[in-house]
Amino acid sequence: MSGSRVSRRRFLRVLGATAVVGSLYACGRGPTPGGSPAPTPSIRPAPTVPTTPISVFPTAVPTAAASAAPTAPVSGGRVTGEIEFSYYNWGPASIQYFKEMAAAFMKEYPGTRIRLTLPPGDQYTTKLKILLATGTGPDIITTTDITYKLFKEGRLLDLTARVEADPILLDGSKFIQAGWDIYRFGTGHIYGLYSGADTHLLYYNRDLFDKAGVKYPGADWTWDDFVDAAKELTLRKGEKVVQFGTALGILVAYWGWANLVWMEGGDIVDRRPFYSRLTLNNLPVLKVLQFIQDLMYKYKVAPTPEQASALGEAGSFESGKVAMLLDGGWSIQSRKAIKAFRWDVQMMPRGPKGFIGAFWPGTPMQINARTRNPDLCWEFVRWFAASKEAQTLIAKQLIQVPARLDVAFSSVFLRQPGMPPHGDVWVKSLERARPADIQHPNQQEMMDKVWNPNWDKFIRNRMTPQEFAVTVERDGNKVLQSG
Numbered sequence: 001m002s003g004s005r006v007s008r009r010r011f012l013r014v015l016g017a018t019a020v021v022g023s024l025y026a027c028g029r030g031p032t033p034g035g036s037p038a039p040t041p042s043i044r045p046a047p048t049v050p051t052t053p054i055s056v057f058p059t060a061v062p063t064a065a066a067s068a069a070p071t072a073p074v075s076g077g078r079v080t081g082e083i084e085f086s087y088y089n090w091g092p093a094s095i096q097y098f099k100e101m102a103a104a105f106m107k108e109y110p111g112t113r114i115r116l117t118l119p120p121g122d123q124y125t126t127k128l129k130i131l132l133a134t135g136t137g138p139d140i141i142t143t144t145d146i147t148y149k150l151f152k153e154g155r156l157l158d159l160t161a162r163v164e165a166d167p168i169l170l171d172g173s174k175f176i177q178a179g180w181d182i183y184r185f186g187t188g189h190i191y192g193l194y195s196g197a198d199t200h201l202l203y204y205n206r207d208l209f210d211k212a213g214v215k216y217p218g219a220d221w222t223w224d225d226f227v228d229a230a231k232e233l234t235l236r237k238g239e240k241v242v243q244f245g246t247a248l249g250i251l252v253a254y255w256g257w258a259n260l261v262w263m264e265g266g267d268i269v270d271r272r273p274f275y276s277r278l279t280l281n282n283l284p285v286l287k288v289l290q291f292i293q294d295l296m297y298k299y300k301v302a303p304t305p306e307q308a309s310a311l312g313e314a315g316s317f318e319s320g321k322v323a324m325l326l327d328g329g330w331s332i333q334s335r336k337a338i339k340a341f342r343w344d345v346q347m348m349p350r351g352p353k354g355f356i357g358a359f360w361p362g363t364p365m366q367i368n369a370r371t372r373n374p375d376l377c378w379e380f381v382r383w384f385a386a387s388k389e390a391q392t393l394i395a396k397q398l399i400q401v402p403a404r405l406d407v408a409f410s411s412v413f414l415r416q417p418g419m420p421p422h423g424d425v426w427v428k429s430l431e432r433a434r435p436a437d438i439q440h441p442n443q444q445e446m447m448d449k450v451w452n453p454n455w456d457k458f459i460r461n462r463m464t465p466q467e468f469a470v471t472v473e474r475d476g477n478k479v480l481q482s483g
Contacts, residue, residue: 079376080111086138087116087363088124097397101390105383112376132368139371140381144364147192148185148274148439156191157367159183162378163190168386168404175386176403178359178433182273183366195385196362196400198329199429200250200259202226202349206342208233208243208323217324217346219355219425223260223291226324226349230301233323245301246324247308247317251292252459254451255436256326259358260288262434263351273435277477280469289458289465297461305459317343328360329426333398336418344420347429357429358436362400401427446479 085102089095095118102114117138119127125145131137132155141150150156168174176197183192202217209216214232217225230245250256258268266284269275279285295302308315317325320341326348335343347355365381367374384390391402395413402408408427413419440446454472457463463471 079109079373079379081373081376082113082115083139083371083373083376083380084115084117085140085142085380086124086128087118087142088121089118090121094118101384101393104389104393105380108383108389109379112380114380135370137368137370139368139373139377141366141368142364143366144182144361144437145439147183147364147366149441150366151185151191152441155369157369157371157374157377158189159191159193159367159378160189162382163193166382166386169193169382174405176401176405176408176430178430178435179361179364179403182361182364182435182437185274192364192366193381193385194361194364194403195390196394196403197430197433198360198362198400199357199426199433200256200326200348201329201332201345201426201429202347203317203325203327203331203335203343203345205317205320205323206344208320208341212323216344217349219347219428221346221349223349223351227295227299227301230295230324231299234301241300241303241307242321244303244315244322246295246326247315247322248292248295248302249317249326250328251295251326255358257288257292258436259348259356259434260291260351261285262356263353264288265353269438273438275438275440277480278473280473281466282469285469286465289468293458293461293465304461329401329429330399332420332423332426333418336398344422345425346422347425355429355432357431357433359430359433360436362394362403401430440480442480442483446476449479450476 085098087098089098098116098118102116105114106112125143128137128141128143129146132150132153137155141156143150147156163169170177170180179194179197180190182194183190185191202221204217206216209229212233214229217229226246233243233245234241235243251260254268261267261284264284264287266279266282268278268280268285270277270279296304303311303315313319314321316322317327318335318338329345332345348357363384365384367377367381371377385403388404388407391404391407392412394400395402395407395410396416398416398418402413407413409424414424414427451472454463454468458465458468
């Protein structure tokens with residue numbers, strides 16, 4: 001749904017890690033719960049979804065260490081001129097990162113200049129909309145939440161011919177393929193590309209597992225295994241929980257639990273990434289919703305919103321008082337500073353349909369249709385996404401999986417300081433993955449008016465899974481179909 005990457009990052013770093021959240025999207029809580037309960041008609045079968053997720057890897061994956069040697073430009077290095085690259089910043093480190101990327105490109109392409117515009121994340125989309133509406137705007141746009149809207153308005157350059165002519169981008173043995181559907185619009189033409197990928201992982205405190213004598217999570221874990229471990233790792237003194245087996249983390253967000261629904265054989269929308277209606281009142285969705293409530297109110301292994309709010313930082317994974325957390329791979333970089341205990345990551349537990357990962361694009365890039373230098377724009381975004389030099393710089397940031405597979409599986413990425421012992425599952429979790437984000441022109445209105453206030457009731461146990469599913473599907477689809 002319409003949630004920019006920055007919203008997802010801020011949500012996880014500031015709120016999601018402690019589960020101090022009562023809404024789906026970290027856009028603020030809904031109104032005070034109340035009103036009549038929703039009707040409960042019969043449950044429909046789950047919508048038909050693909051049984052085989054997109055496979056992003058070849059049968060034999062390259063394992064050679066990545067070289068930082070520059071890749072020869074497609075144009076032969078003849079591009080010149082100046083363009084503006086715009087992306088949101090999430091702090092000083094990100095500003096420095098983009099400066100280094102721009103400098104590396106300009107060194108390899110003499111006669112070019114990359115001008116960076118890096119507003120704070122909470123201002124990016126608003127400013128971009130204003131600039132584009134006036135007929136200006138940056139040459140290179142980096143967004144996911146309004147990409148389809150920009151395509152419909154004719155503001156994006158068609159990249160199909162360039163992508164199809166490239167020797168790397170559409171080669172599944174060289175480049176992660178799961179993200180292309182995010183940028184295929186209309187008759188399947190391509191309007192963007194990405195430099196990396198991200199997904200969801202299970203973080204765990206090795207010291208707490210050892211102390212309790214519980215076996216570490218394995219790649220073959222089921223959700224039943226997860227619950228059993230969480231029970232053993234939850235400690236109480238009288239009625240007070242002093243150590244939680246888990247925290248909800250990303251399970252408070254639609255994009256955080258949608259792949260649990262996939263693993264049950266369903267989905268929350270009729271199609272991805274551009275959907276027409278919500279599909280919530282079916283058994284796979286209801287089973288996952290019940291699971292989320294049960295973690296808090298039946299098994300009592302995860303803090304409720306009220307408990308998490310009272311605990312504050314003391315209820316975070318970093319506090320050492322939470323044994324497991326479902327979170328994104330992007331948090332590996334911030335957690336490398338943890339010294340108080342040993343921790344690791346594993347693939348998320350699997351469901352009846354096996355494991356299906358969630359795909360997020362790293363640095364999604366589109367080109368403004370009104371740019372005066374499309375060749376330079378293409379050369380830069382292609383270099384960013386597919387050159388070994390740029391991909392190696394991305395690998396060293398430890399904030400996303402490089403899109404080039406030889407770099408993703410190299411020691412440069414997997415053996416760098418800060419990578420946990422099983423960091424390779426960050427890459428392997430993308431082997432069977434589907435796009436996590438979904439878009440609809442009216443979805444932000446639907447989120448604000450319908451989903452968030454009802455989710456607030458649901459997460460506080462004031463609404464059953466079916467009441468939530470029926471109400472949000474019915475009222476949400478009315479908003480989606482209006483206008």
